[in-house]
Amino acid sequence: MGFEILGMVLIIVAFVFIGIECVVPGFGVPGIVGIGCFVVGVALSASTIGEAIKLIAILLVLLAIFVFIVLTLLSKGIIKSPIALQEKLDKESGCISTEDLKYLVGRTGVAMTDLRPAGKISVDDLLIDVVSDGSYLEKGAKVQIFKVSNSSLMVRSIENE
Numbered sequence: 745m746g747f748e749i750l751g752m753v754l755i756i757v758a759f760v761f762i763g764i765e766c767v768v769p770g771f772g773v774p775g776i777v778g779i780g781c782f783v784v785g786v787a788l789s790a791s792t793i794g795e796a797i798k799l800i801a802i803l804l805v806l807l808a809i810f811v812f813i814v815l816t817l818l819s820k821g822i823i824k825s826p827i828a829l830q831e832k833l834d835k836e837s838g839c840i841s842t843e844d845l846k847y848l849v850g851r852t853g854v855a856m857t858d859l860r861p862a863g864k865i866s867v868d869d870l871l872i873d874v875v876s877d878g879s880y881l882e883k884g885a886k887v888q889i890f891k892v893s894n895s896s897l898m899v900r901s902i903e904n905e
Contacts, residue, residue: 751788755803758782759810766814767825845892848872852902855885865899874899 761778768774782803790796817823853867861876865887874889877900881887887899 747788751785751790754781754785754788758785759807762807763810763814766811767818767823845895845897848889848897849892850889852886852888853899855881855883855887858883859885859887859899872897876900 758778758781761774761781765772765775765778786796786799786803790799814823818825848867851867853865853872855863856866856871857863859865859874859876859881861878861880863874863876863881864871865874866872867889874887874897875893876887877890877898879901881899881901886902888902889897889899891898
């Protein structure tokens with residue numbers, strides 16, 4: 745009777761360690777300890793091989809339901825995962841969206857580096873990373889920002905105009 749109780753306690757502990765393994769990624773110590781607790785728990789709880797097989801089948805179904813519930817709670821944000829990004833990416837933290845760059849369209853500046861096709865320009869005392877319209881532009885060339893594309897500012901030469 746004492747070994748059966750210890751076996752059930754080990755099975756419960758196995759569920760706890762498997763839950764930890766779901767939250768902390770990778771096949772590490774919690775997963776190995778969980779599997780070990782399941783094996784020892786089943787061995788201590790079952791008296792015959794047939795009983796052990798039935799217990800394993802029941803535990804695998806319960807484990808699948810448990811893992812599904814834990815992963816659902818993780819995906820809904822109810823349980824916080826250490827690998828998921830928790831910070832917000834907004835203006836206050838220094839992130840700029842494509843919409844925030846549209847105010848620069850139409851402005852003119854000077855190439856501070858060669859644009860091959862990417863480089864830096866100066867616009868209103870701001871140093872900005874840009875991409876030329878495909879042509880090579882030398883340092884000092886006058887350019888105009890004409891488009892925002894994929895979070896990049898596109899420029900073209902205005903010296904010939």
